[in-house]
Amino acid sequence: MARRKLTAEGTLVLECEGLSQLLNDSEPVVALVAEGRRRGMDVVISALTIIEAAHRRTHPARLAWLLSGLRVEPVGDEQARAAAAVLAGTGLHGHTYAIDAAVAEMALRQQKPVVLLTSDADDMTKLCGGQVRIVAV
Template sequence: MARRRLSHEGTLVLDSEGLSKLLADDETVVALVAEARSRGMEVVICALTIIEAVHARTNKARLNWVLSGLRTVPVGDEEAKAASALLTGAGLHGHKYAIDAAVAETALRQHRPVIMLTSDIDDMTKLCGDRIHLVSV
């Protein structure tokens, strides 16, 4: 299997699938996160990503260990309003895309350049445009 390489310094953002695969020790995601860190990139998640990624079978000790190595970005009033504006601009509804919008908003305000590991390339492209480099996981 060919290994994908990150080509930027800045910030690496994980969406729900990125965090889920990191928790599951997915070889590709673990390698991408390790490479990002070796390049001095900060690895972040939106606080709401935890809600989306965690389930009853999640190993809580593993979750806590993984989260200790990430910066979790909170979502307050201003961030929620900005995420809502992203939804409106993309023509999407918050009922289905609320967490995606919060993740996109988190990514858009990080130190550039920003790379996001995501399984939702289409939705994140609608929300982020070409301002974030999206990598499918």
């Protein structure tokens, strides 16, 4: 399964559902991340994804261990403005799509090719256009 979805090198981006499934040891997501690493892909999340994926039943040590193997991209003023521009280009509203826009903006500036694991393929396709390969999880 992973071989059809990933390329050599580039970047594998996990949004909330991707990180959540990795935390829960979902076999398809664990396999995709492992295959991405074997192919030399950098595995990246937005700092906001941590907030979105963590909940009271999240085991803190497991989360910390997983995060130690991922590159966590910060979201500062410059990234927030760029995400707002991405939103403006799609007509979507920031109240509902703020974190998705930040993840999309972050994905768009990663080393190409970029593969984004998401549970919201339709919205992420709108936000990323054709520049990022969207894989539904």
